[in-house]
Amino acid sequence: MGAPMIIRPFREGEEGALRQVFLSAVHGTASRDYRPDQVEAWAPVPGDLEAWAGRMRAIRPYVAEEGGVVLGYADLQPDGYIDHFFVAAEAGGKGVGSALMGRLVETALEKGIPALHAEVSLTARALFERWGFVVEAAQTVVKRGVPLENFKMRRPTPLVGAGDPEAPVEVVDYDPTWTARFQAERALLEPLLGPWLAGFVEHVGSTAVPGLPAKPVIDLMAPVVSLEASRPAILLAGGIRALPPGGDSSETPGIFKTSTHRMDAWNRSRTLFEK
DSSP states (O other), rough: OOEEEEEEEEEEEEEEEEEEEEIIIIIIIIGSSHHHHHHHHSSOOSSHHHHHHHHHHOOOOOOEEETTTTEEEEOTTTTSSEEEEEOOGGGGTTHHHHHHHHHHHHHHHHHHHHHEEEEEEETTTTHHHTTEEEEEEEEEEEEEEEEEEEEEEEEEEOOOOOOOOTTOOOOOOOOTTTHHHHHHHHHHHHHHHHHHHHHHHHEESSSSSOOBBBEEEEEEEEESOOTTTHHHHHHHHOOOOEEOOOOOOOOOTTTOOOEEEETEEEEEEEEEEEE
């Protein structure tokens, strides 16, 4: 079994390795969406290596590494701007991009950054959309005199831990719209959690019982193969409680948090459990 992939802070001295990732990502992956002259204008070879090193030291990205080999890197600035986000062509399809994005979202949650935003290439758009980014505008930027198309995209940071555990419990009469509200929430979650699901998102708890008075909280539960492997799903969807087999979420400190949000005048809570 090979060494696990890790996401770690940037280290001075590896600017050259990040340059190789950048060139590989643009020339080897983005070239399927951009013309050769656009690729060369975006990532010239050899380029200004001194300016590049200064840029990396300034943005101080997170680095994806496996067995001592740098696979990708991405940064997050204090205002939520993602300046660089690149994965080496040979590392494509291995979950590197999702691992990096998971770290960025987690950092935004920890630092209270309200939203993430970036100028996203044609090639990277699909990954960003899977992580909840939406296109604010299509635009054309000019690199060394050559126009390139990309997108201004933004993603709000979910408010994890927004529920008030001291709030009084309120039991109300059964509401026949609870089922429709569950179905709407499931339709949102299943595409996001799809790669990690081991079954269906289910409506559980008292609001799932027709005719029963209940707390107005729509409880959802989703089985996953592994809580740790599905960590990106929790960060992606926001506000999910992780429940290990036969245990309570408190038995897995530092992994996931519990959250009950107010959403469209109704509450919902989400739980993942290992199957």
